[in-house]
Amino acid sequence: MNPTQDLTVEAVLQDRANVLDLKLVSGSSGLANRINTPELTRPGLAFAGFYEVFSHDRVQILGNTEMSYLRSLSHEERQRRLAETFRFKMPCIIITNGHSVPDEITKLSEEASIPVLVTSLPTTRLVSQLNGWLERVFAPVINIHGDLLDVYGMGTLILGGSGVGKSECALELIERGHRLVADDVCILRRMSKEDLVGRSSDMLKYHMEIRGLGILNIEMLFGVASVVDEKRLDLIVQLEKWDDTVEYERLGIDDRYHTILDVEVPKYIIPVQPGRNNSIMVEMAALSQRLKNRGINPALMMEAQLTNAMNSLMQGGKGPGLL
Amino acid sequence: MQIGMAFAPRESCQHKTPMTVAKKEVTIINGSGLHLRPAAVFVQTANKHKSCDVFVTRDSTRVNGKSIMGLVMLAAAKDTVIMIECAGEGAEEALAELAALVENRFGMET
Numbered sequence: 114m115n116p117t118q119d120l121t122v123e124a125v126l127q128d129r130a131n132v133l134d135l136k137l138v139s140g141s142s143g144l145a146n147r148i149n150t151p152e153l154t155r156p157g158l159a160f161a162g163f164y165e166v167f168s169h170d171r172v173q174i175l176g177n178t179e180m181s182y183l184r185s186l187s188h189e190e191r192q193r194r195l196a197e198t199f200r201f202k203m204p205c206i207i208i209t210n211g212h213s214v215p216d217e218i219t220k221l222s223e224e225a226s227i228p229v230l231v232t233s234l235p236t237t238r239l240v241s242q243l244n245g246w247l248e249r250v251f252a253p254v255i256n257i258h259g260d261l262l263d264v265y266g267m268g269t270l271i272l273g274g275s276g277v278g279k280s281e282c283a284l285e286l287i288e289r290g291h292r293l294v295a296d297d298v299c300i301l302r303r304m305s306k307e308d309l310v311g312r313s314s315d316m317l318k319y320h321m322e323i324r325g326l327g328i329l330n331i332e333m334l335f336g337v338a339s340v341v342d343e344k345r346l347d348l349i350v351q352l353e354k355w356d357d358t359v360e361y362e363r364l365g366i367d368d369r370y371h372t373i374l375d376v377e378v379p380k381y382i383i384p385v386q387p388g389r390n391n392s393i394m395v396e397m398a399a400l401s402q403r404l405k406n407r408g409i410n411p412a413l414m415m416e417a418q419l420t421n422a423m424n425s426l427m428q429g430g431k432g433p434g435l436l
Numbered sequence: 437m438q439i440g441m442a443f444a445p446r447e448s449c450q451h452k453t454p455m456t457v458a459k460k461e462v463t464i465i466n467g468s469g470l471h472l473r474p475a476a477v478f479v480q481t482a483n484k485h486k487s488c489d490v491f492v493t494r495d496s497t498r499v500n501g502k503s504i505m506g507l508v509m510l511a512a513a514k515d516t517v518i519m520i521e522c523a524g525e526g527a528e529e530a531l532a533e534l535a536a537l538v539e540n541r542f543g544m545e546t
Contacts, residue, residue: 258500275483275502297505314509322504328472 120148120250122205122228133242135207135230139219143226146204148172151247153240157182159198169201172243175208176236183215192217199225207243209236252302253374261294261311261344262286264399268311268344270299270378271395272371273352277385280323282352285392292341293331296321301346303374309346318342348379348402350395355384365401366412379405457523458531466541469513472504474542479504481537488524490534501534 123144126135137144154171157179183191199221206222208214211233222229232239259272260283271279280296287293295313304310313319319332319340332340349371353359361384362369371380381398385391404410425431464470470478482490482501490501494516499506501520512518520538522530537543 256497256499256506258503258506275500297503298499298509316509316511317505320505328504 120247122146122148122230125205126230129243129246133239134233136232138208138214138222138229138231140205140222140226140228142223143205143228146226146228148204148247151244151251153244153247155179155236156198159201160194162194162197164197164201167201169203171204172247173203173206174236174240175206175212177210177212180208180210180212188217191215195221199227203227205230207232207239209234209239248304249302252304254303255301255374257299257301257311257373258297259299260296261299261313261346262395263292263294263341263344264396265291265403267347267399267403268294269395269399270311270346270349271352272349273385274354277352277354278391279352280321282391282395284321284323284329286395287331287335287339289392289396290339291396292339293319293321294341294344301373303376307376309373309376309378310343311346312343346373346376346378347406348381348398350398351380351382352385352391353382355386359384364412365410366416368405455523456525456527457521458527459519459521460531460535461517461519462535462538464512464514464516464518464538466544467514469516470507470510470518472508474544475504475507477542477544478507478534478537481534482530485522485524485526485530485533488522488526488530490530491521491523493519493521 121144125148126137126144129135150171152168152171153174154168155176155178156167156169156173159167159169160179160182183195186194195215195217205228206218207230209232211231214229214231218229221227234242257270257272259270260279261268261270262283263269264286271282273279283293283296294311296317298314298317299311300314301309301311319330321329321331323329351371362382369380369382370377372378379402381402383391383394383398401411466474468474479502491498492501492507492510493499494510494512497510499509501507510516510518518538520531520534522528522534
């Protein structure tokens, strides 16, 4: 699914028909209807005549409740209530549990150009799967110039200017047993308030471009264990050309963050110098962050120890031994 | 629906002069489109302009014009319109050179 395209009912059918067992029953003239939100609605209350805050612009789901309610009505009443509801412009209607579609719905859907789809799935399953997929499609997306790897289980994004050695560093990490997600172009999606998930474009998946070597297929070179399709972003390592005038991090007491799509991601800035082993630096950044995520910060622990020692000295204690 | 956008790392260029941005839309006219060889030529030319960022946009996908992988991702076939965007020192010159490259079929076909 291309998230930047408008989502039509037809696109949902094309992509999800197999997975969600969706079949088009009627209203095919409305296949170009747009879906503008990942949310779903069950229009039970609308059928009962309550139209206030009826979210008609969402995909409408008819489950057991709605279908039994409709069945409990007389033909005239059913026709009247449905006609009322079909006056609203709904993108499409999905009937779950393989219920047969009442004739009134078929007729109204053709007139109003609102596609009616049927699935064999129970409502809860359909709702959770369809909503999950829609959330993905509608998630904010950004392309970032960098390399994303799984380093000791941590989604690590290597950033840095052109020619600083991001890809070379990534290659070294793969050689050391870590896994490639994306080289050079990383597509990040915000899946929730604090989760960014990165992947490669389908075109570039498993490939890297290394100056002097050209295009490499990492999956073929290192095997299927060396690649992973998708990874949650846990930290950013920014490689910078060593600059003598810049004061680099010496303690690690204060955390730095880099904000992407409004999500704060812990960031490490690592100066690059010939002879410095950058891949080990990235490994250590990933491991340190893992410890920090568990609430362990060696700099703070050392600070506490130091404070203790100084306090005990001031109170006439022995202080830390020299040996 | 949110639109995808590209992201320029802040350290990518250290601008000493005020930032100039130059943009131009060009159509890919060579028969085989922006495939690997043309992409490599484009990236090499873009990389000559060290103090200038280059971005290429197709529809709503924006990529770094100094990255072969980025250009490959655009899958820009013949007749695709791409937007070249140069930002930084010498943006105008970089843009002129890159646009000419595309318009001259990357110097590859006769």
